[in-house]
Each structure stands twice: as C-alpha cells, then as structure tokens.
Amino acid sequence: MQLGRGLLTSPSIVAVARLLDRLSRATFDRALRPTIPEPEDAPMTITARIGIVGGNGWLGSAIASAVLASGRLDPARLTISGRSDRRGTAETPGVHWTQSNRELTERSDVVVLSVRPQDFSDLSIDARGKLVLSVMAGIAADTIAERTGAAEVVRSIPNAAAAIRRSFTPWYALPAVSAENKALVQALFETCGEAAEVPREAHIDYCVGMTGSGAAFPALLASALIDHALAQGLPRDFAERAARSVVADASQLLRGENGDPSRIVQEMIDYRGTTAAALATMQDKGFADAVAAGLDAAGAKATALSAG
Numbered sequence: 001m002q003l004g005r006g007l008l009t010s011p012s013i014v015a016v017a018r019l020l021d022r023l024s025r026a027t028f029d030r031a032l033r034p035t036i037p038e039p040e041d042a043p044m045t046i047t048a049r050i051g052i053v054g055g056n057g058w059l060g061s062a063i064a065s066a067v068l069a070s071g072r073l074d075p076a077r078l079t080i081s082g083r084s085d086r087r088g089t090a091e092t093p094g095v096h097w098t099q100s101n102r103e104l105t106e107r108s109d110v111v112v113l114s115v116r117p118q119d120f121s122d123l124s125i126d127a128r129g130k131l132v133l134s135v136m137a138g139i140a141a142d143t144i145a146e147r148t149g150a151a152e153v154v155r156s157i158p159n160a161a162a163a164i165r166r167s168f169t170p171w172y173a174l175p176a177v178s179a180e181n182k183a184l185v186q187a188l189f190e191t192c193g194e195a196a197e198v199p200r201e202a203h204i205d206y207c208v209g210m211t212g213s214g215a216a217f218p219a220l221l222a223s224a225l226i227d228h229a230l231a232q233g234l235p236r237d238f239a240e241r242a243a244r245s246v247v248a249d250a251s252q253l254l255r256g257e258n259g260d261p262s263r264i265v266q267e268m269i270d271y272r273g274t275t276a277a278a279l280a281t282m283q284d285k286g287f288a289d290a291v292a293a294g295l296d297a298a299g300a301k302a303t304a305l306s307a308g
C-alpha cells in the first residue's frame with residue numbers, strides 16, 4: 001500500500017499519467033473530429049478591365065455570362081461590342097455596351113477577340129500596351145499581334161459548353177505575355193470551366209477540332225443512338241431520354257477513380273459480352289478512323305477560314 005501510494009503520487013508517475021491522458025484524449029478527439037480540408041486557394045478576383053469584341057455572339061456572350069456568374073469580375077469592368085444592336089449579355093446591369101471597338105479598347109486592359117475568323121480582316125483595333133486574347137479559330141498569334149499592335153497576345157479555343165461553364169479551354173501565350181497576364185487568362189477561362197496553357201501554338205491549331213469542336217461530338221453520338229432506337233420502333237421521348245442519359249450520365253464514369261477511357265474499354269472487351277460485341281463492330285466499321293478524319297477536317301477548315 002505504502003509502495004503503491006508512493007508510486008501513484010510520485011511526481012514522475014503523475015507526469016506520465018497526465019501525458020498518457022493527454023495522448024489518449026488527442027487520439028479520441030482526432031477520431032471524432034471531422035477532417036478539416038486544407039483551405040483551397042481563393043478564386044482570383046479579376047481586377048483588369050475586360051472588353052469582348054463580338055461579345056454579343058454565341059461564344060462571346062457565353063464567356064461574358066460565365067465570368068459575371070462567377071462573381072470574380074465587377075460588371076462595371078466589362079465592356080461588350082457588336083456590329084448590330086443585338087446586345088445579349090450586355091443588357092446585364094453595369095456592363096457597358098458599345099458598337100465602337102475604339103471605345104471598347106480605350107475602356108479595357110484586356111481585349112478579347114470573339115468575332116468569326118472571316119470577319120477578323122475587317123476589324124480595326126489599336127491595342128498597343130494591352131493584352132489581346134483571341135478565341136478565333138485559325139488566326140495566328142503573330143498575325144493578331146501585327147494587326148492590333150499588341151505585343152502580348154494569347155490564343156485560345158474554348159468550346160460551346162462555356163455556356164454552362166463546362167468548357168475545356170486550352171490557351172497559348174506569345175513569349176511577351178507577362179506571368180501576371182497568364183494568371184489572368186487562366187482565371188478568366190476557369191470561370192468557363194477548366195483551362196490549361198499549352199506550350200506550342202500548333203497545339204491550339206490542333207485543339208480547334210478536338211476541344212473547340214468537341215462539344216458537338218457527344219451530341220452526334222446521342223443523335224446516332226436516337227436514330228437507331230427510333231428505327232427499331234422505340235418511342236421518341238424514351239429514345240431521347242435514354243440516349244441523353246447514356247451520353248451525359250454514363251460518361252461520368254470518366255470522372256471516377258477508374259476513369260481511364262482505354263481501361264474502361266478494355267474491361268468491357270475482356271468481359272466478352274454484348275458491349276464487347278458492340279465495341280468490336282464499331283471499331284471494325286471505322287469508328288477511330290472517322291474520329292481522326294473529322295478532327296483533321298476541322299483543322300483544315302480552320303486554316304481555310306483564317307485565309308479569308
């Protein structure tokens with residue numbers, strides 16, 4: 001008893017007991033406490049003044065809507081121009097509308113060129129000292145620099161899914177573009193979905209087909225599925241619902257942990273069931289060749305459009 005009481009009350013034993021108690025409480029706390037995620041980098045506020053030439057068109061208004069919806073840009077910092085008086089997103093309170101590209105340029109630090117490639121030759125813009133950001137297919141960065149007087153030129157290819165903030169947007173910057181402006185371009189396109197800088201301008205020319213036109217490819221697949229189902233006598237509303245789900249929902253498998261496309265295809269082939277039969281026949285009928293030829297045709301068309 002004497003010995004026991006002595007041990008339990010000796011200063012060193014008390015210190016060890018307190019330490020063990022603290023450790024077990026800490027373990028208990030850690031087990032119960034929800035994991036607090038590391039704070040993500042706060043989205044960049046865009047303080048530059050943005051002007052979108054052709055911002056009343058399909059892609060320009062999608063970009064304008066996305067950047068405004070993100071809350072990263074004060075509408076008062078956005079200017080939109082068009083040839084006609086069709087204003088589109090420029091109706092948003094605070095956004096400035098003009099039919100003068102000179103006024104747009106004066107009001108902007110970043111001039112986004114969103115006119116059709118064949119209309120670029122009619123465009124007269126003096127953007128010296130500004131960042132010029134083109135979304136036009138096929139027009140070379142050097143040509144844009146020469147025609148606008150801007151040294152800092154970025155070429156990009158968003159796609160139609162910018163309208164729902166799901167575009168994948170590759171962009172290429174001339175060497176003169178500052179790191180700050182590159183960060184700005186990335187932040188701007190992240191409001192439209194995902195964005196990635198590419199190291200060579202040729203990658204942008206390639207991406208005109210793959211990602212720029214790519215937003216139409218799932219629709220082509222869904223249309224083919226619908227047409228086939230209709231030909232087999234299935235009701236249209238069912239066929240459309242089923243095809244949209246296959247393309248828009250089942251494709252989310254690609255976002256999963258095991259989302260590697262070639263792995264998914266291989267697993268289906270290895271299963272040796274109905275899906276393998278479908279895939280093998282589609283490949284035999286030239287599926288991959290048709291995709292490759294389509295991408296080549298998109299690239300060729302971009303070159304032709306840029307020639308005027």
Ligand SMILES: NC(=O)C1=CN([C@@H]2O[C@H](COP(=O)(O)OP(=O)(O)OC[C@H]3O[C@@H](n4cnc5c(N)ncnc54)[C@H](OP(=O)(O)O)[C@@H]3O)[C@@H](O)[C@H]2O)C=CC1
Pocket residue numbers: 053054055056057058059060081082083084085086101113114115116117119122123135136137157158159160212213
């Ligand atoms: N749509 C898409 O999915 C994609 C488009 N792109 C590229 O984006 C660019 C724009 O395409 P998109 O939005 O589809 O085309 P749109 O025809 O829908 O829009 C182009 C707009 O440019 C305006 N415009 C033409 N000339 C002038 C001018 N001198 N000054 C001011 N505005 C002008 C037109 O105005 P108005 O109608 O008033 O005449 C029109 O609204 C193209 O270069 C295209 O290659 C790239 C990737 C995807």
Ligand SMILES: O=C(O)[C@@H]1CCC=N1
Pocket residue numbers: 137159208212213
């Ligand atoms: O179809 C087009 O011409 C535009 C350019 C790239 C994608 N869409």
